[in-house]
Amino acid sequence: MNALWRVRGLRDLLVVIVLVFGxxxxxxxxxxxxxxxxxxxxxxxxxxxxxEIAETLVQTTNLLFxxxxxxxxxxxxxxxxxxxxxxxxxGFAAGWLGAQVPxxxxxAIPMVLIAGALAGGVWGAIPGFLRARFGANEVIATxxxxxxxxxxxxxxxxxxxxxxxxxxxxxxxxxKAAQLGDLVPxxxxxxxxxxALVLAFALRxxxxxxxxxxxxxxxxxxxxAAKRAGIDLGRTxxxxxxxxxxxxxxxxxxxVTGVLHRFNVGLSPGYGFIGIAVALVGNLDPLWxxxxxxxFGILQSGGIAMQAxxxxxxxxxxxxTGLVIIALAGRRVVASRRTT
Amino acid sequence: xxxxxxxxxxxxxxxxxxxxxxxxxxxxxxxxxxxxxVNIGLEGILIAGAFTAVIVSGATGSPVLGALAGxxxxxxxxxxxxxxxxxxxxxxxxxGTGLNIAALxxxxxxxxxxxxQPGASHEVPALxxxxxxxxxxxxxxxxxxxxxxxxxxxxxxxxxxxxxxPSAAESAGIDALRTRFLAVVIGGAxxxxxxxxxxxxxxxxxxxxxxxxxxxxxxxxxxxxxxxPLGATGAAIFFGFFAALQFSLQRAGVPxxxxxxxxxxxxxxxxxxxxxxxxxxxxxxxxxIRP
Numbered sequence: 001m002n003a004l005w006r007v008r009g010l011r012d013l014l015v016v017i018v019l020v021f022g023x024x025x026x027x028x029x030x031x032x033x034x035x036x037x038x039x040x041x042x043x044x045x046x047x048x049x050x051x052e053i054a055e056t057l058v059q060t061t062n063l064l065f066x067x068x069x070x071x072x073x074x075x076x077x078x079x080x081x082x083x084x085x086x087x088x089x090x091g092f093a094a095g096w097l098g099a100q101v102p103x104x105x106x107x108a109i110p111m112v113l114i115a116g117a118l119a120g121g122v123w124g125a126i127p128g129f130l131r132a133r134f135g136a137n138e139v140i141a142t143x144x145x146x147x148x149x150x151x152x153x154x155x156x157x158x159x160x161x162x163x164x165x166x167x168x169x170x171x172x173x174x175x176k177a178a179q180l181g182d183l184v185p186x187x188x189x190x191x192x193x194x195x196a197l198v199l200a201f202a203l204r205x206x207x208x209x210x211x212x213x214x215x216x217x218x219x220x221x222x223x224x225a226a227k228r229a230g231i232d233l234g235r236t237x238x239x240x241x242x243x244x245x246x247x248x249x250x251x252x253x254x255x256v257t258g259v260l261h262r263f264n265v266g267l268s269p270g271y272g273f274i275g276i277a278v279a280l281v282g283n284l285d286p287l288w289x290x291x292x293x294x295x296f297g298i299l300q301s302g303g304i305a306m307q308a309x310x311x312x313x314x315x316x317x318x319x320x321t322g323l324v325i326i327a328l329a330g331r332r333v334v335a336s337r338r339t340t
Numbered sequence: 341x342x343x344x345x346x347x348x349x350x351x352x353x354x355x356x357x358x359x360x361x362x363x364x365x366x367x368x369x370x371x372x373x374x375x376x377x378v379n380i381g382l383e384g385i386l387i388a389g390a391f392t393a394v395i396v397s398g399a400t401g402s403p404v405l406g407a408l409a410g411x412x413x414x415x416x417x418x419x420x421x422x423x424x425x426x427x428x429x430x431x432x433x434x435x436g437t438g439l440n441i442a443a444l445x446x447x448x449x450x451x452x453x454x455x456x457q458p459g460a461s462h463e464v465p466a467l468x469x470x471x472x473x474x475x476x477x478x479x480x481x482x483x484x485x486x487x488x489x490x491x492x493x494x495x496x497x498x499x500x501x502x503x504x505x506p507s508a509a510e511s512a513g514i515d516a517l518r519t520r521f522l523a524v525v526i527g528g529a530x531x532x533x534x535x536x537x538x539x540x541x542x543x544x545x546x547x548x549x550x551x552x553x554x555x556x557x558x559x560x561x562x563x564x565x566x567x568x569p570l571g572a573t574g575a576a577i578f579f580g581f582f583a584a585l586q587f588s589l590q591r592a593g594v595p596x597x598x599x600x601x602x603x604x605x606x607x608x609x610x611x612x613x614x615x616x617x618x619x620x621x622x623x624x625x626x627x628x629i630r631p
Binding site for chain 1: 378420424430432438440442449452458556595600605607620
C-alpha cells in the first residue's frame with residue numbers, strides 16, 4: 001500500500017508540474033509574453049534577492065498553517081474546507097486582543113497566538129459538533145461558516161469591538177511587544193516559519209506514533225472497522241475539526257502578529273483555499289506538505305513579480321492552483337469519506 | 341395608502357430581482373444533487389455564465405447571443421465537473437472547490453486579455469428591461485418545469501434513482517454515469533442563466549467578484565428547500581427578500597452583516613435538522629464506481 005502511494009505521489013507531482021508549466025505557458029502566450037520571460041520573472045521574483053527569498057518563505061509559512069490543519073481533518077475523514085474562515089477569525093482574535101491588552105512580550109506573544117488558535121479551534125469545532133451530534137454534512141457547514149466568519153469579523157471590527165487607530169475594517173496597530181520578532185532583518189519573515197516547521201514534525205509524530213493519531217487515521221480510512229474497534233467516531237470528528245481549526249487560526253494569528261501587525265478583514269488572499277491544494281499535493285503527509293507549501297509559496301510571491309515585471313496577470317497563479325485541485329481530487333485518501 | 345402599496349410593490353419587484361440568480365443557481369444545484377453529484381462549483385458556473393455572456397455580447401453586439409454563450413459556458417464547465425465526478429470518480433467537493441477558484445481566476449485573467457484592464461469589463465449591449473423581466477419569469481417557469489420533470493417523467497425518476505442508489509438503478513438498466521453526467525450538465529446550463537441575469541440583465545458589464553457568493557447562497561437554498569425545485573425556489577425568494585430588505589433595515593439600525601449572514605445561518609440550522617426532517621439524496625456526493 002505504501003509503495004503504491006509513493007508511485008501515485010510521483011504521478012501527481014508530474015501532473016502538477018505539467019499543469020504549472022503547461023497552463024502557465026499557454027496563459028503567458030495568450031498575454032503575448034514569452035513563457036521564458038514570464039517564468040524567469042516569476043522565479044527571479046521568488047529567489048532573486050535575499051528579501052525576495054524571505055518573502056517566499058513568508059508565503060510558505062502562511063500556507064503551511066492552514067494546509068497542516070486541512071491535512072489533520074482530511075486524514076480523519078472530515079472535509080474541512082472552512083480553513084479560510086477559521087484563519088480569519090483566528091487573525092481577528094489575535095489582532096483585537098493584542099491591541100486591546102498591553103502586556104510584556106513574553107506574555108503578549110503567547111497570548112496573541114493562543115487567542116488565534118482558540119478562535120480558529122472553536123470555529124472548526126462547530127461543524128465538528130454539528131456532524132457528531134446531528135450528522136450535519138461538514139462540507140456544506142464549513143462552506144457556510146467561511147462566509148459567516150468574514151461577515152462576523154467585519155461586523156465586530158467595524159461595530160461593537162471597534163478600536164481607535166484602526167483604518168476601515170482594521171484593528172489598531174499592535175504594540176511592539178505583541179509583534180513577532182524578525183528572523184531576517186528588514187523582511188517580514190518571523191519566528192512563525194520555524195514554528196510552522198516544528199508543528200509539521202510534531203503533527204507527523206502524533207499522526208504516526210500515537211494512539212490518538214492512529215484512531216484519527218482509522219476513523220478516516222476505515223470508519224466502519226474503527227467503530228467496531230470501539231473508536232468514538234463522533235469524538236474523533238469533533239477533535240480533528242477543533243485541531244484543524246486551531247492550526248488555521250494560529251496561522252491567522254501569525255499573519256497578524258508577524259506580517260501585518262494588525263488584523264485586516266482582507267488579510268488572506270485565499271490561504272485557506274490554496275491550503276487545500278497544498279495539503280493534496282503534499283499527500284496529506286505533514287513533511288511533504290512543507291515541500292508543497294514551498295512550491296505554492298514560490299508561485300504566490302513570484303506571481304506578483306511576474307505581473308510587475310513581465311505584465312502577465314497574477315491571476316494565472318490562482319488559475320493553476322484551481323486546476324491542480326481539480327486534477328488531484330481523485331486522491332484515494334480523500335475519496336474514503338465516511339458516510340456516518 | 342397608495343404610498344404603502346407602491347412601496348410594497350417595489351419591495352416585491354426588488355425581491356424577485358434579487359432572487360432570480362439564486363433561483364437559477366439553486367435549480368441547477370437541485371438537479372445535480374438529485375442525480376447524486378454535489379455541485380460546489382455553482383459559484384464558478386455563475387461566474388462563467390456572467391463573464392462569457394458579456395464577452396460575446398461585446399464582440400457580436402448581440403446580447404441574446406451573449407446569453408446563449410453564457411449558458412453554453414456554464415454547461416461546459418459543469419461538463420468538466422461531471423466528467424471528473426462520473427468517469428474519473430474523483431471527490432466532487434474537492435473538484436468543485438478547484439472549479440470555483442479556477443473560474444474566478446480565469447475570468448479575471450480574461451478581463452485583462454480582452455479589455456486590457458483589471459477589475460471590470462467595458463459596458464456592452466445588455467438584455468434591457470424586457471430581457472430582465474423575461475429572465476425573471478423564465479426562472480419561475482423553470483422551477484415548475486423542473487418540479488414536473490423530476491416528479492412526473494421517466495427521466496426524472498431515473499435521475500432520482502441515480503441519486504438514491506446508483507447500483508440499484510444500474511441493475512434496472514439505467515446508465516447511472518450517463519444520467520448523472522447529463523443532469524450535471526443541464527444543471528450547469530440552468531445555473532449559468534443566473535450569471536447571465538447578473539451581468540446582462542441587471543447590469544451591462546462583468547466585474548470581478550460580481551457573483552458575490554451567490555453560488556454558495558444557492559447551495560444553502562438547495563438544503564433549506566430540502567433538495568426540491570419548488571422548495572429551493574421558495575428558499576431563494578426568501579433569501580432574495582432579505583437581500584431586498586437590506587437597505588431599509590440598515591437604515592433602521594440592523595447591521596448589514598447580520599442580514600447577509602442570514603442565508604448561511606439558515607442553511608446551518610436546516611443542516612443540523614432543526615428545521616424538520618431534512619434529508620439529502622442517499623447517494624449525494626458519493627462517486628459511483630461500476631463493479
